[in-house]
Amino acid sequence: MWNVTPIFAKPLLNTYVDLGICDDLKKVCAQMKWNEDTWETGYKSGASKDTHVLHTMDRSVLKYFEDLFNECVRSYLGYQNFIQITTSWFTKTYPGGFAAEHVHTNSWYSAVLYFDEYNDDSSKLKLIETPSPILPLQDEYNIFNAGAYMVPPQKGLMVMFPSEVRHLVTPNNSDQTRYSIAFNMMPKGPCGSGDSAHHY
DSSP states (O other), X not given: OOOOOOTTOOOOEEEXXXXXXXXXXXXXXTTOOEEESSTTTOEEEEEESOSBHHHHSOXXXXXXXXXXHHHIIIIISOOSSEEXXXXXXXXXXXXXXXXXXXXXXXXSEEEEEOOSXXXXXXXXXXXXXXXXXXXXXXXXXXXXXXXXXXXXXXXXXXXXXXXXXXXXXXXXXXXXXXXXXXXXXXXXXXXXXXXGOEEO
16 A cells, blocks of 8 residues: 655645625725736736735735735744735736736745636636646546646635746636736745845
8 A cells, every 4th residue: 555645735725805805805996007918917808007906905904914824824834934915916807818827926925816706607717737748647636646726716715825836817708807816925034044044
């Protein structure tokens, strides 16, 4: 008999946020100016020009999210550092639109919150494993051999993952524009040791 250990696993974490916060974000989103259809945003999609949305809202909103992320990083992932939200921006995907595969640079962890209403045809978040040069056939998919993982949007759902994980937004097959807000985070305080030590 073999024992299997998932070494160096990449965590995908999720929680649900207060729906009142979702409604507040929806109102703020309605006032945004947008960058649309660039190589960064994808096809028939956009990102808010404001990349520090939470920092321009009431301080209590920023603290609400920082408290959630700190609970995750310290209590579940086992790190000593607190986190700081460095950037936050709205995204939108029009019917028929999508966002191409990408990673988030200058960031340790990233997250996305779905604050709107969605249906089964709304764009999904697709997380993608780094491609292997060898692709054997599988009897069934599991955490060891799956090359991708789908996250359907739900109002109030927030997911968090290492910023290095490749991901995309699948085509929006619904007749409604799909909105979300994304976050980038860095550790706060001392990291590393010796000549690699740095205080963020």
